[in-house]
Structure formats: structure tokens, C-alpha cells
Amino acid sequence: MVKTICPRINEYDAATQDKALRELQALPKDSALRLFVGDYKHLRDQIRVCRERAGAASADPRR
Template identity: 65%
Template sequence: MMLLVLPMTLLLTACDGTNSEVVVRVVCPTINQYDAKTQERALAEYNALPAGSALRLFIGDYKRLRDQIRICRARSK
């Protein structure tokens, strides 16, 4: 019987209805910034890839991830 009393007491006393505020903090990853020269070089290298290159798929995924991070950062301000 004593084994049941302690958990029930803890459950009942842990719920204080006077202050039940929940705070949610969104933490968005940072985005690396690249200078114009590096971006131009990356674009030239991307354009030189063969049409069926797997790297094109990976780069597209990376772009979508960066876009999602930008949205996350805009919403968390």
C-alpha cells in the first residue's frame, strides 16, 4: 500500500494549477554566408555537372534546407 501512496502523492502535488505556463523556444541553425566570388564559382561548377549527376540532387536538397532555415529564423524573431 505504501508503494502506491508515494507515486500518487507526487503526481497530485506536482500539478500546481496556479502557474502552468509553458515556454517554447525555437532554435534555428545558422546559415553559412558566402561571398559573391565564391557563389559565382559554385554556380559555374554546378552548371558544369552532367545532367544526371547525383550532386545536382544533393545541392537541390541543400538549397531547400537553407530555405527552411530562413523561414524558421524569420518566424522566431
């Protein structure tokens, strides 16, 4: 049996998310930090998919 292990995603409260969005929007359009934040979002999306698949696999008795 293969067990999928996905990294944990840090959760942020709404106030922190709003503050981060304001700070991101204040960055210059050519800021390298915009690229980093985009990469981080993509990584978080991949982790969510990993967790969904791992959950589905553990619920499926054929796996």
C-alpha cells in the same frame, strides 16, 4: 515560453557563389550532386523560414 532555435546558415561571398554556380552548371545533367545541391538549397530555405518565424515570435509579446 517556448524558444525556437534554428540552425545557423553559412554565408558565402559573391565570388564563391559565382564559382559554385559555374561548377554546378558544368556537372552532367544526371549528376547526383545536382540532387544534393537541390536538397541543400531546400534546407537553407527552411532555415530562413525558421529564423523569420523565430524573430516574429520574439517580437510578439503574446508569444
